[in-house]
Amino acid sequence: MLKKKDKYVVAVVGATGAVGNEMIATLEQRNFPVEKLRLFASERSEGKHLDFRDESIKVETLNEDSFKGIDIALFSAGAERSRTWAPIAARSGCVVVDNSSQWRMDPEVPLVIPEVNPQDLKWHKGIIANPNCSTIQMVVALKPIHDAAKIKRVVVTTFQAVSGTGQKAIQELEQQVRALYNFKEIEKKVYPHQIAFNVLPHIDKFLENGYTKEEMKMVNETRKILGDDSIRLTATTVRVPVFRGHSESVNVETEKKLSADECRAILSTAPGVVVYDAPEKNIYPLPIYAAGKDETFVGRVREDESIENGLNLWVVSDNLRKGAALNAVQIAEKLVEMAG
Numbered sequence: 001m002l003k004k005k006d007k008y009v010v011a012v013v014g015a016t017g018a019v020g021n022e023m024i025a026t027l028e029q030r031n032f033p034v035e036k037l038r039l040f041a042s043e044r045s046e047g048k049h050l051d052f053r054d055e056s057i058k059v060e061t062l063n064e065d066s067f068k069g070i071d072i073a074l075f076s077a078g079a080e081r082s083r084t085w086a087p088i089a090a091r092s093g094c095v096v097v098d099n100s101s102q103w104r105m106d107p108e109v110p111l112v113i114p115e116v117n118p119q120d121l122k123w124h125k126g127i128i129a130n131p132n133c134s135t136i137q138m139v140v141a142l143k144p145i146h147d148a149a150k151i152k153r154v155v156v157t158t159f160q161a162v163s164g165t166g167q168k169a170i171q172e173l174e175q176q177v178r179a180l181y182n183f184k185e186i187e188k189k190v191y192p193h194q195i196a197f198n199v200l201p202h203i204d205k206f207l208e209n210g211y212t213k214e215e216m217k218m219v220n221e222t223r224k225i226l227g228d229d230s231i232r233l234t235a236t237t238v239r240v241p242v243f244r245g246h247s248e249s250v251n252v253e254t255e256k257k258l259s260a261d262e263c264r265a266i267l268s269t270a271p272g273v274v275v276y277d278a279p280e281k282n283i284y285p286l287p288i289y290a291a292g293k294d295e296t297f298v299g300r301v302r303e304d305e306s307i308e309n310g311l312n313l314w315v316v317s318d319n320l321r322k323g324a325a326l327n328a329v330q331i332a333e334k335l336v337e338m339a340g
């Protein structure tokens with residue numbers, strides 16, 4: 001449990017990455033009560049410094065004693081590092097908010113979206129998991145609908161930005177676009193196919209059931225967060241040549257009937273949601289406008305005319321903000337609020 005203090009010693013593990021960078025910026029922008037910030041990355045980053053407020057902070061490598069004196073550690077250095085280091089950090093008395101997939105489905109680890117299930121923070125044992133980016137924005141939009149009309153089934157297709165895969169994928173899209181404009185050969189290192197001007201129905205690795213791991217994360221994490229295993233859900237996750245901002249086409253079947261107007265009204269008062277829905281004026285959520293913002297934008301709300309009680313939604317959010325860094329910092333803020 002976090003002890004009440006005026007200010008906390010905070011660590012970011014994976015500080016030089018796409019999510020880590022955003023975590024540092026988010027801590028600063030939200031004025032998190034940081035006493036001291038410690039930054040960790042691999043040996044590759046030795047000697048690097050990163051800015052926080054008006055300080056330049058040296059990036060360190062991890063060792064068994066790294067977490068001594070740290071109150072809260074935000075992890076974004078990949079599942080393998082989380083497997084090894086999160087338990088070591090927790091044993092040092094530090095509360096870990098982990099962004100990787102390593103601990104999400106562990107029954108001992110709460111999986112939390114602060115707007116949806118903050119109560120689950122009460123039973124943490126030192127590690128708290130941040131859900132997958134695609135799951136977070138979908139569930140932020142689904143929760144108020146579930147409360148109002150009980151969701152029976154969800155069919156979701158995602159359109160995911162390359163920044164979800166990290167710095168190397170951002171560079172890969174940039175370099176492929178540049179190469180193609182110069183009639184040069186493209187290089188493929190991160191994705192198995194060209195991502196520039198293409199669409200790949202493949203995120204994370206394939207599993208034996210023919211789905212990808214990303215698709216099954218959406219199914220299993222949603223049930224855990226909503227605490228409802230009766231919800232049926234099926235996903236297709238797709239990579240698109242967008243730098244920042246995941247988009248999702250979400251089809252929902254509910255027990256109770258909700259009209260499109262009722263759904264918009266419910267969503268317009270939901271925490272973290274902005275309804276952006278005026279198709280007659282070409283107004284609907286777009287990743288280029290969601291990038292850099294905190295909210296989850298919902299538009300194209302319409303009834304699914306093929307079933308009794310169905311809705312279609314278009315849900316867009318910044319995968320590095322609400323999908324990762326912001327959700328993690330909001331968890332830390334809740335922990336501070338709850339600290340005794």
Ligand code: NAP
Pocket residue numbers: 013014015016017018019020040041042043044045062075076077078079081099100101130131132133134163164165166167168319323324
């Ligand atoms: P990234 O840009 O590739 O950054 C990876 C970070 O991990 C870098 O800071 C890297 O340091 C560090 N790292 C690698 N090996 C390390 C080691 N042995 N010890 C310490 N640090 C090490 O990746 P990213 O996109 O930021 O993603 C990082 C993690 O966040 C992944 O687990 C990913 O699954 C997760 N993630 C979660 C969500 C979400 O849905 N909540 C969204 C995106 C990503 P160097 O710069 O020194 O190599």
Ligand code: 12T
Pocket residue numbers: 099100101131132133160163164165203204214217
């Ligand atoms: N492979 O946090 O490639 O489990 O976009 C998030 C994003 C894993 C995760 C991606 C991934 C995660 C991606």
